[in-house]
Amino acid sequence: MITDREQFIETNRDFIYKVASSICKRRLNWENDDELSIALIAFNKSIDTYNKQKGNFFSYAKMVIKNSLIDYFRKSTKNLNISLDDEDLISFEHRSSIERYEIEEENKVRAQEITLFSLKLKEYGISFSDLVSNSPKHKDTREELINVAFLVSKESQIIEKLTRTKQLPIKQICLLASKNEKFIEKWRRYLIALILILTDEDLKYIRSYLNIKVGEIND
Template sequence: MDRKTDIVRLVEAAKTNTEAADELISAYLPFIKAQTEKFLKRPPQEGRDDELSIAMIAFHEAISGYSSLRGSFLHYAGMLIKSRLIDHARKEQRHRHALSLDAPIGEETEGTLLDTIHDPRDHYEEQQREEAFQREIAELSKQLRQYDLCFADVADNCPRQQRTLDACHRALAYAKTQPALLMQLVESRRLPIAKLSEGSQVERKTLERHRKYLVALLLIHTNGYEMIRTHLMSRKRGVEA
């Protein structure tokens, strides 16, 4: 079976099987990172660049929306990733007043501000971080499946407004002080919404609306997913900016 046919077969299987979709995303993570690097003009860094998460979500979107009429799957996925990253960049530009690293240095000097920044990255250390990040993703994916969730579910359920995001993190802060609540989540596979709402003073309807996001948040903050946890907190700071 040629590679093109094999990819199409895997994509078709991933459309209706969340485990297959997560495995396909994990297998093609180097491709996703390459597309993100092409857009950023530098390698994406886990825990710092939201663009990598956006690219992963776009890849999952490509799985759901692919048909043979769209041509090569990887070409289609690459175009969709680029489109979503452009949308994200435009949104960030509208909501922030930060200087772009892609801006020209000056009229008489070639290059951009990004070109002037020294890159001290230790490539061996970066490779180790990448492998550790992939292991965390694989382990979290496995654990989420126990709750009938996948990464796409969590991403779609993530709060979009700062006020709602803060409310979810207040519920998280309360849950972290209540080991019994966390144990209840693990044992019953159900989010103890009533107790979370009462203890954190967050409206129950807010917690119910973002149940999938909260389940992932609690699992991440209680199971040693250090790199993913760092990424989430950097995203929270980005929303606050």
């Protein structure tokens, strides 16, 4: 008797194949390639470990398959009894496959995040071109503004007001950071962008790209 789980797995064999093939960067064969067996086991595991808080099931299953295959690649290249040249070649091919896949996935997420950031900025009447034309040229000024943004990011009342009104509460920020209004007003757009990057969990890649860590103030 075929269970619901078996039927679900059978229905999604094409999905499992496409994910595994994409990660391995080559065509696979169900009869001969261990990678498909690993992917099938990982898909079955994802059914057991999935919950709605982890988002879309198939996105989650794809991540589980990817991690399982990466673990398999790493272990297999250590345990294969082959010549040095062959081992180097296989290790290189596996490593290259992993790196290409991870770069592609990371680029997709970054592109989505940049689009999201652009939409969030529009809510404040700011465009990317505004940021380019209103960005400080000097390192000292940039660091000073990052310090201000860090201070603001820790103040929930200011963040709530900014989010609600879409306006930078300049006087409050001046008192908090001991800056004059002229300075804060001049860099208003840039500061809003920095505060969004520091406080919005959907902008982790951009924060990482700028090498900004929440909670750390530049000395």
